[in-house]
Structure formats: C-alpha cells, structure tokens
Amino acid sequence: xxxxxxxxxxxxxxxxxxxxxxxxxxxxxxxxxxGIRRGSxxxxxxxxxxxxxxxxxxxxxxAWCALVGLPTISAEAAxxxxxxxxxxxxxxxxxxxxxxxxxxxxDAVDIVALRPPARAVPGDVRRLAARARNRDAVLMPYQPxxxxxxxxxPAADVRLSAQGGRWxxxxxxxxxLRQRRLTVTAAGRGSAARxxxxxxxxxAAGGGVGTYEPVxxxxxxxxxxx
Amino acid sequence: MAVWCPDWPVTAARLSADLSVDAELPTAVITAxxxxxxxxxARVAGVxxxxxxxxxxxxxxxxxxxxxDELAEARTFEPVVLALESVAPAVEVTRPGLAAIxxxxxxxxxxxxxxxxxxxxxxxxxxxTSTTDVLxxxxxxxxxxxxxxxxxxVIPHGGSPQFLADLPVNTLDPSGNSPLIGLLxxxxxxxxxxxxxxxxxDVLARFGPEGAWAHRQAGGRDDRPVAARRPPVEFTATLDLxxxxxxxxxxxxxxxxLAERFIGDLAGHGxxxxxxxxxxxxxxxxxxxxxxxxxxxxGPVDVLDRIRWQLEGWLGGTARPTGGVAxxxxxxxxxxxTGAHQQALWGGSGAEDERAHxxxxxxxxxxxxxxxxxxxxxxxxxxxxxxxxxxWGDDPEPIRPPDQPWPGRIxxxxxxxxIDPPRPIQVLDDDGRxxxxxxxxxxxxxxxxxxxxxxxxTIAITSWAGPxxxxxxxxxxxxxxxxxxxxLVDVQGRAYLVSCxxxxxxxxxWQLEACYD
Numbered sequence: 001x002x003x004x005x006x007x008x009x010x011x012x013x014x015x016x017x018x019x020x021x022x023x024x025x026x027x028x029x030x031x032x033x034x035g036i037r038r039g040s041x042x043x044x045x046x047x048x049x050x051x052x053x054x055x056x057x058x059x060x061x062x063a064w065c066a067l068v069g070l071p072t073i074s075a076e077a078a079x080x081x082x083x084x085x086x087x088x089x090x091x092x093x094x095x096x097x098x099x100x101x102x103x104x105x106x107d108a109v110d111i112v113a114l115r116p117p118a119r120a121v122p123g124d125v126r127r128l129a130a131r132a133r134n135r136d137a138v139l140m141p142y143q144p145x146x147x148x149x150x151x152x153x154p155a156a157d158v159r160l161s162a163q164g165g166r167w168x169x170x171x172x173x174x175x176x177l178r179q180r181r182l183t184v185t186a187a188g189r190g191s192a193a194r195x196x197x198x199x200x201x202x203x204a205a206g207g208g209v210g211t212y213e214p215v216x217x218x219x220x221x222x223x224x225x226x
Numbered sequence: 227m228a229v230w231c232p233d234w235p236v237t238a239a240r241l242s243a244d245l246s247v248d249a250e251l252p253t254a255v256i257t258a259x260x261x262x263x264x265x266x267x268a269r270v271a272g273v274x275x276x277x278x279x280x281x282x283x284x285x286x287x288x289x290x291x292x293x294x295d296e297l298a299e300a301r302t303f304e305p306v307v308l309a310l311e312s313v314a315p316a317v318e319v320t321r322p323g324l325a326a327i328x329x330x331x332x333x334x335x336x337x338x339x340x341x342x343x344x345x346x347x348x349x350x351x352x353x354x355t356s357t358t359d360v361l362x363x364x365x366x367x368x369x370x371x372x373x374x375x376x377x378x379x380v381i382p383h384g385g386s387p388q389f390l391a392d393l394p395v396n397t398l399d400p401s402g403n404s405p406l407i408g409l410l411x412x413x414x415x416x417x418x419x420x421x422x423x424x425x426x427x428d429v430l431a432r433f434g435p436e437g438a439w440a441h442r443q444a445g446g447r448d449d450r451p452v453a454a455r456r457p458p459v460e461f462t463a464t465l466d467l468x469x470x471x472x473x474x475x476x477x478x479x480x481x482x483x484l485a486e487r488f489i490g491d492l493a494g495h496g497x498x499x500x501x502x503x504x505x506x507x508x509x510x511x512x513x514x515x516x517x518x519x520x521x522x523x524x525g526p527v528d529v530l531d532r533i534r535w536q537l538e539g540w541l542g543g544t545a546r547p548t549g550g551v552a553x554x555x556x557x558x559x560x561x562x563x564t565g566a567h568q569q570a571l572w573g574g575s576g577a578e579d580e581r582a583h584x585x586x587x588x589x590x591x592x593x594x595x596x597x598x599x600x601x602x603x604x605x606x607x608x609x610x611x612x613x614x615x616x617x618w619g620d621d622p623e624p625i626r627p628p629d630q631p632w633p634g635r636i637x638x639x640x641x642x643x644x645i646d647p648p649r650p651i652q653v654l655d656d657d658g659r660x661x662x663x664x665x666x667x668x669x670x671x672x673x674x675x676x677x678x679x680x681x682x683x684t685i686a687i688t689s690w691a692g693p694x695x696x697x698x699x700x701x702x703x704x705x706x707x708x709x710x711x712x713x714l715v716d717v718q719g720r721a722y723l724v725s726c727x728x729x730x731x732x733x734x735x736w737q738l739e740a741c742y743d
Binding site for chain 1: 579586588589598599602603609612613614615637638640641642645669672689690718719720742743
C-alpha cells in the first residue's frame with residue numbers, strides 16, 4: 001500500500017515503517033542530503049577519518065556504534081571527531097565467525113562498521129544487508145584503499161570514497177600538520193544514483209570535520225584596465 | 227554475637243603470600259596508595275589507616291607492603307567460617323574478617339553464653355592458621371555485636387543502647403566516605419546516643435532508608451529491623467548452568483544477568499536488599515549456602531562480588547565439590563523499601579542501552595573474553611599511550627589522567643590509526659643514508675624517503691616536520707624513553723607519525739607509530 005502521485009510514482013510508501021534517519025554533521029550534508037537512512041548499507045573507502053566523521057553526530061546524539069575488524073582506531077581521534085566513547089565498542093579480531101558477530105551486533109547496535117575479509121561470500125553480504133534492513137541498523141563496510149581496487153561490497157546503497165588528501169600547515173622541516181583537504185564522492189543506488197562530490201576539511205584545524213570554502217580566484221585587474 | 231578477626235586483610239595477605247616470617251614483622255595492605263589495614267607491630271610503629279604508602283614506610287622502614295586481594299581474603303576466611311559453622315548454624319558473613327551468629331539457639335544447646343564462647347574459641351583454635359587472632363563479642367543486634375567484638379566484650383541483654391550511646395557517630399561508617407556521617411556531625415549529633423534519640427519517623431523522612439537503617443544500628447535495634455520482612459518467594463533468582471562450570475570467572479560472567487535481574491526485580495517492587503542468601507549447587511549435589519550482609523544497599527556489582535567470593539572459597543577450599551557448579555540461587559533475606567527505582571534514577575540506561583549491552587555480551591561470549599573492547603582516552607605523550615582499550619564488562623578507567631597538560635604531546639588533529647605495536651622503519655636522506663637526530667635535537671640531513679625494514683617498499687617524503695624530542699621517565703631505567711617524533715607526508719598526501727629513538731648507540735632506530743588516515 002502506498003500513496004501514489006498522478007504519474008504513478010510512489011510518494012509515500014506505507015508498506016515499510018520508515019525510521020527517522022540518523023543525523024550527520026552539517027559539513028557532510030551536501031553528500032548525503034537525507035542523512036544516513038536506517039536499514040541501509042553505506043560503504044566507505046579511502047579514509048578512516050571519513051568513517052569517524054560520518055558516524056560522529058549520530059553517536060553523539062545517542063546511537064551505539066561498533067567497529068568490527070578495523071585497524072586500531074585511536075580513542076582520542078574518535079573523541080576529537082565527536083563520538084561518544086561510552087557508546088562505542090571495538091571488535092578487533094572477529095575471526096572466522098565474523099558474520100555471526102556482525103549479525104548479533106546489528107540486532108541492537110545502530111551503526112556497525114566493519115572491514116570485510118578479502119573474499120566475502122555474496123550470500124553473507126546479502127544476508128547481512130537484509131539483517132540491517134530488518135533491524136533498522138546501518139551497515140558500514142570499510143575499505144582502506146580507494147574504490148578503484150574493485151567493488152568488494154556490491155550491495156551498498158551509498159558508496160562514499162575519499163580521494164586526494166592535501167595537508168596544509170606542514171613544510172620541508174617546519175610547521176606541523178594542521179588540516180587536510182579531501183574530496184569525497186558519494187554514489188549509489190536510488191536517490192543517491194546521481195553522484196555528488198564535495199571537498200571537505202578532514203580533519204579540520206583543531207580536529208573534526210569542516211566545510212572547505214575555496215577562496216575566490218585572484219583576478220588581475222591591472223591587466224583588464226590596460 | 228559477632229566474631230571479628232582483626233586486620234583480616236593483613237592476615238589474608240600473609241597467608242596467601244605464604245610468609246614464613248614471624249607475626250612480629252610489621253605488615254600493611256594498601257589500596258590506591260593508601261594503607262587500609264596494618265598489623266599490630268606496624269600500628270605500634272605509627273602506621274595508621276589512610277596513610278600514603280611513602281609516609282607509612284617512612285614511619286616504619288621495615289614495613290612489608292601488600293596490595294589488597296579481596297578474593298584471597300574471602301578464600302582464607304572460608305576455614306574460619308567452616309569452624310564457626312561446626313558450632314552454630316546460620317553464620318552471616320558481613321565481610322571477610324567479620325561474621326555474625328544468632329546466639330539464641332546455640333545458647334540453649336550449650337546451656338549458657340559462656341558455653342558457646344568456649345565452644346567457639348575451641349573450634350577456632352583448632353584452625354591451622356595459628357596466626358589468626360579472633361575476638362568474640364555478644365550484644366543485641368549485629369552492629370552492636372561487631373563493636374563489642376572489637377573490644378572483646380559481652381554486653382548483657384538489653385544493654386546495647388547504653389553501650390553504643392557514648393561512641394562517636396563515625397563508628398557507623400569507619401571508612402569516612404558516607405555523607406550521612408558528615409551531615410550528622412554538622413547537625414551537632416556527635417555520639418550514637420544522640421542520633422538514636424531522634425524519632426525514627428523523622429529520621430526516615432529526612433535521611434531516607436539508609437539513614438533509617440543507620441538510626442536502627444545506632445540504637446542497637448538492628449536485630450529486629452522494623453521495615454524488614456521476609457519477602458515472598460518470587461524474588462528468589464535461580465540460574466542453571468548447563469553444562470556445569472568449574473571456573474569462578476566463568477560463573478561470575480554468567481551470573482551478571484542473574485544479579486541484575488535479582489536486584490531489578492526487588493527494585494521494581496520498591497525494595498532493596500540488605501542481606502541475601504547465596505546457594506550454589508554442584509552437579510553432584512553438593513551445596514554451599516551462605517548469608518551475606520551488606521552495610522548499605524546491595525547493588526548488582528555487590529551481589530556479583532559476593533558470588534565470586536563465595537565460589538572462590540568453595541571451589542578453592544578444602545571442602546571442594548567433586549563437580550562443576552550447576553545451579554546458583556539468590557534468596558533475599560532482608561529487604562528495605564527504597565524511595566525510588568534507583569537504576570532508572572541514576573543509571574540513565576534506557577532500553578536502547580540495555581539492548582546494546584546484551585548484544586555486546588553475546589558477541590563476547592561468542593568470541594571469548596577480551597574480544598569486545600571499549601576505548602577510553604587516557605593521559606600520555608605518544609598517540610599509542612593515549613588510547614586504552616579495556617575488555618567489555620571491565621571498568622574502563624584511564625590509568626593516567628587525560629586532563630593533565632602532558633607537555634610534549636602531539637597537538638590536534640591527532641592520528642586516527644595507531645600502529646600497534648609500532649613497526650620498525652628506515653628513514654633515509656637523499657643519498658640513501660639513514661637520517662639521524664643529534665643529541666642536541668638537530669637533523670643534519672633532512673629525510674627524503676622511508677621504507678619498512680624488509681626493504682620491500684620505499685615511500686618518498688614531500689614534507690616533514692620535527693623533531694619534537696620527548697624525554698620520558700628518565701629516572702626509571704626500565705621504562706625510560708627518549709624519542710624524537712616527526713610528522714611525514716608522502717607523495718600521495720598520506721601523513722605518518724614516526725619516532726626516532728635518541729641516544730641509542732648503534733645507529734638511529736625509527737618506528738612508525740601512527741597514520742593520519
């Protein structure tokens with residue numbers, strides 16, 4: 001059952017209970033205008049900072065997060081991005097029974113980020129995505145490299161990938177790392193089919209995430225006058 | 227009647243450390259750098275409860291210091307309780323080192339209170355632990371009996387209020403942490419007698435259930451608790467272990483939910499437990515039954531501690547069962563009404579949190595203890611030192627306080643991925659020679675590339691910053707570290723935090739500590 005528009009497209013789908021989306025940081029909203037839809041699969045590649053920034057606002061507002069099989073994340077960095085460490089659990093070595101562990105976590109934890117093993121069976125991928133959909137949880141497969149390496153998580157609704165970091169504040173033997181300019185691309189299915197791209201400060205100066213506002217190009221007025 | 231073994235933590239520490247030294251050696255047990263118990267010899271030398279360790283050692287230089295081990299205390303107290311049980315049934319263990327016995331029944335059996343005393347002292351004297359001093363006191367009410375035992379007195383029936391009246395009010399809580407004691411003192415109630423004279427109703431209205439309980443104790447009336455009643459049987463919580471378990475920590479792990487259910491059920495009816503009976507049964511039918519009384523209100527953690535203590539004594543003692551533990555039963559013996567459902571009031575745990583806790587516990591049982599970790603930020607200078615991961619269920623306490631300044635640490639933004647343990651690398655200059663940091667903290671040749679020890683990959687460096695030297699714990703050769711940290715950025719825009727060991731004799735030793743991913 002659904003409310004349809006005149007042209008037959010669905011306006012409101014009543015067959016599925018729609019849970020409110022998880023909130024995201026305002027700097028990320030150009031990429032995901034609707035926030036993180038519950039029950040969806042969002043794959044992240046290229047940057048741990050991007051993953052932390054993505055789940056930080058939801059975590060701060062009461063969502064539980066679990067990181068499964070990821071490299072050792074610094075608790076301080078997680079706190080810097082705004083995660084609530086009291087609602088964060090880390091499973092560093094899920095081992096062979098990672099599907100069971102992730103399945104159990106999806107039952108109760110709002111966001112489960114995982115580093116899938118190199119060869120994930122398509123059946124497992126489908127089952128976990130279905131579990132997330134049923135439980136209104138969000139599954140976040142994470143890939144360390146850029147997405148060019150191949151699509152290891154085919155069932156993702158939205159794919160976020162980070163490319164080309166540029167650090168500022170550091171020189172040849174002076175200064176220090178202050179902030180990084182990073183371009184993030186969101187692509188996927190459904191409403192995310194049109195790929196969006198945005199440049200962010202990730203991390204911004206002093207930690208966290210910020211919107212990158214490019215300085216207007218310098219115009220040479222003397223040349224025009226002459 | 228109360229049986230009190232003075233300085234029980236000291237005795238337990240001696241017994242478990244298997245000290246063959248004589249009892250004259252001054253001994254102290256410390257927790258969190260404070261003395262919590264000391265032997266008589268140490269007390270003579272000026273050591274007191276609450277002293278810092280340094281101060282205690284200064285007053286008594288040959289002081290032997292032990293950390294506190296509550297499990298060992300419970301384990302070593304077990305023989306004493308067994309000896310008491312051979313004389314009188316229904317021994318209530320208040321805490322390791324202090325037990326209470328209802329004296330009316332044994333008095334009738336032995337003919338007089340003196341007969342009971344003789345029988346008890348004989349039973350305790352038979353113990354192998356001859357170092358154990360035991361003091362016995364008789365009075366109305368467990369609290370008065372405890373104080374009588376500390377002085378080795380027998381208070382006649384009805385004499386407890388007079389005995390208590392002149393004692394200072396902080397006898398109610400010797401640890402001095404109770405806010406009630408401070409409040410009573412500020413109100414001018416300096417003795418137990420003055421406190422006991424207040425009308426019970428007003429005390430309950432002003433100080434709540436805990437205050438009412440303290441009021442009854444002060445008046446020597448805690449043998450017949452006014453509000454206590456034998457609760458209906460449905461509050462009894464039972465846990466069947468299938469298959470039977472013979473390890474204490476495994477039982478304690480499974481019993482966590484039992485303890486929470488037990489306390490939660492009582493709290494749901496506006497009750498809190500002050501004394502509980504813990505029954506454990508092995509697969510071959512052996513049983514251990516013990517009553518545990520608590521000075522305040524028992525919480526789930528307290529219940530769990532007592533389960534652990536009792537099983538530790540049972541499974542590790544002489545009367546060890548032949549099989550694993552198959553069943554646990556918690557029976558509330560004494561309850562007091564609480565003002566509110568405490569867990570909801572203070573814990574703030576909603577249904578969401580409960581569900582997440584259960585799921586994490588389930589994953590932990592699936593993958594083993596230590597597989598689910600909880601991060602916490604702690605103090606330190608290196609990025610690896612600032613993150614502490616504790617197993618789920620343990621108390622996530624930082625070892626070093628994170629809010630101190632920690633000069634020399636890397637400022638924000640902090641690296642996201644820690645390399646644990648740090649990987650050895652080689653940092654080379656333009657000509658392929660190792661980059662070194664001089665003793666004065668200068669870098670003669672700037673780093674141009676780095677690679678891992680095996681020489682498989684070489685990464686070109688475009689920008690770098692440093693060195694930032696840190697000279698940590700130089701007073702302790704075992705943990706001293708003198709390193710200089712650098713930030714490196716490679717051609718692909720990835721940033722790394724590396725450190726170089728300084729003062730090392732054979733060439734510079736570089737390590738990759740963390741990545742800014």
